Amino acid sequence: MVIALILLGGITLFFINPEQVSWMPKCYFYVLTGWQCPACGSQRALHHLLHQNFAAAFAYNPFLLVSLPYLFALVFLQWFDEENRFQKLRTFCHGSQTIRIYLVLIVLWWILRNIIPW
């Protein structure tokens, strides 16, 4: 189920360029406020990432550089490591310190990207 969803999302983003179709979901925070949210540009960035176009991906949302590995680790721990073989990784990813740092980074990035147009 989880694998299917990840594959579905990946395939969709591989074949469809979010810049060229109007029906791909838009960030409602951006639509409502005109401000970019921390995740704005993720779809476009992922699309380029799947085409190994790293520079374009970085240009759309550099924060994915932080978010993606972390999210991958969390998804892996949640659904692919039921036997808890990666105890150390789990302790690190779920440690309150790690989450706090991630929160600070995401809020900083949120403010910064709206001050300095990215």
Added chain:
Amino acid sequence: MSKFYYLDANNQQQGPVEAAELTRLGVNANTLVWTPGMDAWLEARSVPELAWIFPPAMPPAAPPPPPVTGTTPPPYQAAPASIPHFYQPKPDNFLVWSILATVLCCVPSGIVAIVYSSRVNSLWEMKDYAGAGTAAKNAKTWCFISLGLGIIVFVIAFITGLLGAISQ
């Protein structure tokens, strides 16, 4: 079978002894015992490993005896007011869901969910088990709000996009 330390009638630490020997040595369901792996001294009836000797019951707990000095076991500390966490597994902190919700562009509600997720772990580390449970519930609620909002907005955007395409 692990060996158990226990407090005798004078609150002196005794043991370690085999679990099966405990009753012969005068240990009853209210006696405080400790074995490696336990965070604190507990009444014998509250210890799952001893449930076969002392069936668990739930009368009001006896007042805890004074602290014990010992070599191996930790000093006895008054148990927190909530149920000792020996009993309950750590609540799921919904961290994956909060970050997924945030990254799928449902901020700022996703951020609220991450805040609660982080509090689950920090409260748990501070042994505030009731607080950790509440934070877990809040994290779950905010994840649902975020994901729900995201899906509603996605559906609305999809329909308006489709209508726009048809009308052209």
